[in-house]
Amino acid sequence: MMKNDIILSGVGGQGILSIAATIGLAAIANDLFLKQSEVHGMSQRGGDVQSHLRLSDKPVSSDLIPYGKADLIISVEPMESLRYLPWLSGNGWLVTNSNPFINIPDYPPLDEILKEIKKIKNHIIIDADEIAKQSGSARSGNMVILGAASPFIEMPYESLENAVIKLFGRKGDQIIEANLKALKAGREYSK
Amino acid sequence: MKKLLLLGDEAIAQAALDAGLSGMYAYPGTPSTEIMEFIQSSKDASDRNVHRQWSSNEKTAMEAALGMCYAGKRAMVAMKHVGLNVAADSFINSAITGVNGGLIIVSADDPSMHSSQNEQDSRFYGRFAFVPCFEPSNQQEAYNMVFDAFEVSEKYKLPVLLRITTRLAHSRASINQKATIPEKILSLPDDPMQFVLLPAIARKKFKVLLSLYESLRYENRISKYNNFKDGRKRELGIITCGIAYNYLLENLGESLNDFPVLKISAYPFPKDLIKDITGRCKEILILEEGAPVIEEAIRGILDEGIKVFGRLDGTVPRDGELNPAIVAKAIGLPVSYGQDVPSLVKMRPPSFCNGCGHIDMFNSLIEAVKPYGQGHVFSDIGCYTLAALPPYSAINSCVDMGASVTMAIGASDAGLFPSIAVIGDSTFTHSGMTGLLDAVVKNSLVTIIISDNSTTGMTGGQKSQATGRLEQICEGIGVSREHIKVIVPLRKNHTENVGILKEEFEYKGVSVIIASRECIQTAAKRKRSENSNE
Ligand SMILES: Cc1ncc(C[n+]2csc(CCOP(=O)(O)OP(=O)(O)O)c2C)c(N)n1
Ligand code: SF4
Secondary structure, X not given: OOEEEEEEEEEOOOOHHHHXXXXXXXXXXXXXXXXXXXXXXXXXXXXXXEEEEEEEOOXXXXXXXXXXXXXXXXXXXXXXXXXXXXXXXXXXXXXXXXXXXXXXXXXXXXXXXXXXXXXXXXXXXXXXXXXXXXXXXXXXXXXXXXXXXXXXOOOOHHHHHHXXXXXXXXXXXXXXXXXXXXXXXXXXXXX | OOEEEEEHHHHHHHHHHHOOEEEEEEOOOOOOHHHHHHHHOOHHHHHHOOEOOOOOOHHHHHHHHHHHHHOOOEEEEEEEHHHHHHOHHHHHHHHHHOOOOOEEEEEEEOOOOOOOOOOOOOHHHHHHHOOOEEXXXXXXXXXXXXHHHHHHHHHHOOOEEEEEEHHXXXXXEEEEOOOOOOXXXXXXXXXXXXXXXXXXXXHHHHHHHHHHHHHHOOOHHHHOOXXXXXXXOOOEEEEEEOOHHHHHHHHHHHHHHHOOEEEEOEEOOOHHHHHHHHHHOOEEEEEEOOOOHHHHXXXXXXXXXXXXXXXXXXXXXXXXXXXXXXXXXXXXXXXXXXXXXXXXOOOOOOOOOOOOHHHHHHHHHHHHHHHHXXXXXXXXXXXXXXXXXXXXOOOOOOOOOXXXXXXXXXXXXXXXXXXXXEEEHXXXXXXXXXXXXXXXXXXOOEEEEXXXXXXXXXXXXXXXXXXXOHHHHHHHHOOOHHHEEEEOOOHHHHHHHHHHHHHHHHOOOOEEXXXXXXXXXXXXXXXXXXXXXX
């Protein structure tokens, strides 16, 4: 049985839903069942946001992932990646951006956050902002992170690429190319 | 048929379009907003010219939808749960008038209050009004139920309630689309007095409604959503309502088959179903997303019948949303857990966007009100409510849409001076205008600050009915022209704005200060769409 339970995390406005939409499109193309629960409304405004994304070859029942059962945490912000540890399974992977989003006065020192992340058995910390810049589109950091997480998502990599093409289709070839390049660069980093 | 990946809200909207909807009516409110937004962005809806404009509030939305179904067409009205309080008068009475074309009222409940002031359960309203109520357990069921709800509505000439909760509304799943139904044609009710609730008529119609409610229990399009499945165990039977079923299935998987389970997703339901399960089992566990509606009914006042576990005895917490762990515990399964959150992780509450105009308005207000001390500022619901938190701590109330104006009036009646209201533009046209009229008529000593950001910011930036109209509205209601002040909340205007506020606080009558600057998110969105249109 195939089952991927993924938690996406970040701060309102960082666009974690573009990652969710990409995985979602790929899952449909692979004929998988999926449920993806999102946070809308009040908590979007600079507060912490999360999305539970569940893929399976069997129908998915709960919209929420049970504690301790997530296979993967994908975070676009380092402190936020730690907020969801109660959901991460013992063998799960944590893939996070290393760039902090500081909008609270008591944000902890970054090196202490990274120290905590490194305590997790399976973790990948990636400077998505820098890699995105190198791939020619500073705004495709989310695709870098998705690329870095892609080896842990049980779907053919090409289906993620096709989803990116579909998702950014209306925005023109240049944007599609930049995002594909970002996705690839992230994947290379993890492998 | 096509497969679509849709939020629960979007599945309902898509189903309504596919089922021949002619009019969508709504006022924004989390978690219901995406129903209207989906229809507004649908090409099909625009080709067919389905009505899809926002209404001023839930009551006007409900009544306009009733008007459309008077004319024989299918209509839907959507709101968050507290919106149904606002629309309650028309909702309850629409059960007595009945409908002509099909009418569905979607009420989106928010257990755990993710973005609400309370967690009331709309199923109470279904029973209160004696109308059928559907409670989908998943997105596909929500999609299918819309078709059945329209049919039930037209067969029994009753409005139908569709109760959803946040988790379903804001979770995406794939949906199998059904064949579409054409829109209905304009046709008036057979009985020209159907919608005339004079007491003599209403008394007769209410009796009909009461007997109709009993026959609904055996309507196939309702009862097919309620299923009893026997299992080999006799110690414990389980009743689930709506989305609670998913958490049970998540925990039990295949071994769900061992338990007698009654899955309820539509109301009213036949008593036989309850007898089926209570007759077989020694004990019953009841899982409901929301209030213990079924649980209270089964326990009764004496609670001396079968042994029941649920929210009332603490097996399930009395308040808040369900989740897989709560249900695991309730059925006696071990709860899995990852690792604790490291203590260095800090809270990250929502906050004003950088550069938001509300910030500058509040900075001026805080300075202007300082000499009078604490406790003079009534406020309302919207982005500006964030000023309740530090570093601002600038407001003393947030109760329900419009209450800032009227509470300021009452406090001023009691002698509080100055008595100040801060209200958003959309909230003002939702429910602030009538309060302002009260103030004008009795010349209350109040200062009303309308923090006008030209949008409904809190719910994601929907068009505000107030935009461009506020000065005329206030003048029309009777506020004197000299005491309608328009200011621009910017740091460079701070000193000037503090002066204007102070002056109006001291005025012995009604004054309105309109602090006008577009929400920066809305402005950015507008610029993006202007650029892409070029
Ligand atoms: C009866 C009711 N309907 C809807 C809502 C959801 N809601 C909360 S604030 C708000 C609108 C806020 O708009 P506005 O007053 O313009 O303030 P802004 O958020 O733009 O600052 C809405 C629709 C609610 N809480 N209660
Ligand atoms: S969304 Fe608009 S109104 Fe709300 S905090 Fe941000 S800028 Fe202010």
